[in-house]
Amino acid sequence: MSARAERVTRCLRCGRVLRSTxxxxxxxxxxxxxxxxxAAKAAVLAQYKAHQVxxxxxxxxxxxxxxxxxxxxxLAVSTDGSVTYRAHRAACTCPAGIKGRHACxxxxxxxxxxxxx
Structure with a gap:
């Protein structure tokens, strides 16, 4: 495998190549x-409890x-890494999200x- 065939990792937000460890x-x-x-500190998030945030x-x-x-x-990965869910700010396919009483x-x-x- 040549040096050019290295795996490139990109930022999950903007897509730029990441270099630092x-x-x-x-x-x-x-x-x-x-x-x-x-964004986590934004006033909008005041609607959620601190432990949830x-x-x-x-x-x-x-x-x-x-x-x-x-x-x-x-795409959200479960805690043990065995299952994935689809998450949006309004809904999620995890068990807590399906119940829908509170935001997961x-x-x-x-x-x-x-x-x-």
Missing amino acids: RSLNAGYGPTCRAKVRA EKAQELIDQGALIPLRGHRVF KHQIAAHILGLAA
């Missing part, structure tokens, strides 16, 4: 990571949400990422 681990470049964190932020930090359609629909952590994470786009 920190960015590669996070899935976001420094500017996009700052925008995502700022914290869990959603953990998902984002782990790179567990992958954009599918223009930062509106995301995937929906909140999708909302945060949507605000950062």
Whole structure:
């Protein structure tokens, strides 16, 4: 395998090539990571409980949400990594999202990422 055949990792938000180890681990470049964190603190998120936002932020930090359609629909990976769900700020296909009584952590994470786009 030649040096040019290396795997290229791109930012999950803007699509730019990631080079630093920190960015590669996070899935976001420094500017996009700052925008995502700022969006998490936005006044819109005041509608969610603090522990829900914290869990959603953990998902984002782990790179567990992958954009599918223009930062509106995301592929969310379950905690154990065995199942994937489709998440939007209004709905999610996870068991908690299907019940629909409260927003699940995937929906909140999708909302945060949507605000950062």
